[in-house]
Amino acid sequence: MHDQVLDPADGHGAACPACESQAASEELRVRLPSAEAITTLGDARAAIDGLDAALAALLERRAAIAAVVQRLKPVGGFAGRDPERERRIVEAMAEHAPALGPDRLARIMNAVIETGLDAAADR
Numbered sequence: 001m002h003d004q005v006l007d008p009a010d011g012h013g014a015a016c017p018a019c020e021s022q023a024a025s026e027e028l029r030v031r032l033p034s035a036e037a038i039t040t041l042g043d044a045r046a047a048i049d050g051l052d053a054a055l056a057a058l059l060e061r062r063a064a065i066a067a068v069v070q071r072l073k074p075v076g077g078f079a080g081r082d083p084e085r086e087r088r089i090v091e092a093m094a095e096h097a098p099a100l101g102p103d104r105l106a107r108i109m110n111a112v113i114e115t116g117l118d119a120a121a122d123r
């Protein structure tokens, strides 16, 4: 098992003020269990439950921030969908998830982005 800290500013060159401000951000520490170290069904499910709890928190936070983007853009919501921005998001994510690769990540992120736009419409 190992911990890994992902800095959102990495690879972007520009710092994120909301990430740097202690008052405006929280940290989520996530244990990243190694698949090779897991040998039982119970342990595998426990590891998945831990990762899913972190994923849920990240997805909810992402949706809230995507909703802010929709309010700030000249045309928000589904009408303001930006395929080029979405392609760059997937490309950047693929660097962190080479085993999934850009095609699978694109499918995942399409669902994440569409669900976020749907949730933003309720805000």
Ligand SMILES: C=C(O[C@@H]1C=C(C(=O)O)C=C[C@H]1O)C(=O)O
Pocket (backbone or CB within 6 Å): 066, 069, 070, 073, 080, 081, 082, 083, 085, 086, 089, 112, 113, 116
């Ligand atoms: C958030 C934006 O709006 C839409 C939603 C996106 C997202 O959830 O990441 C990405 C691109 C757009 O389709 C944006 O333009 O940055």
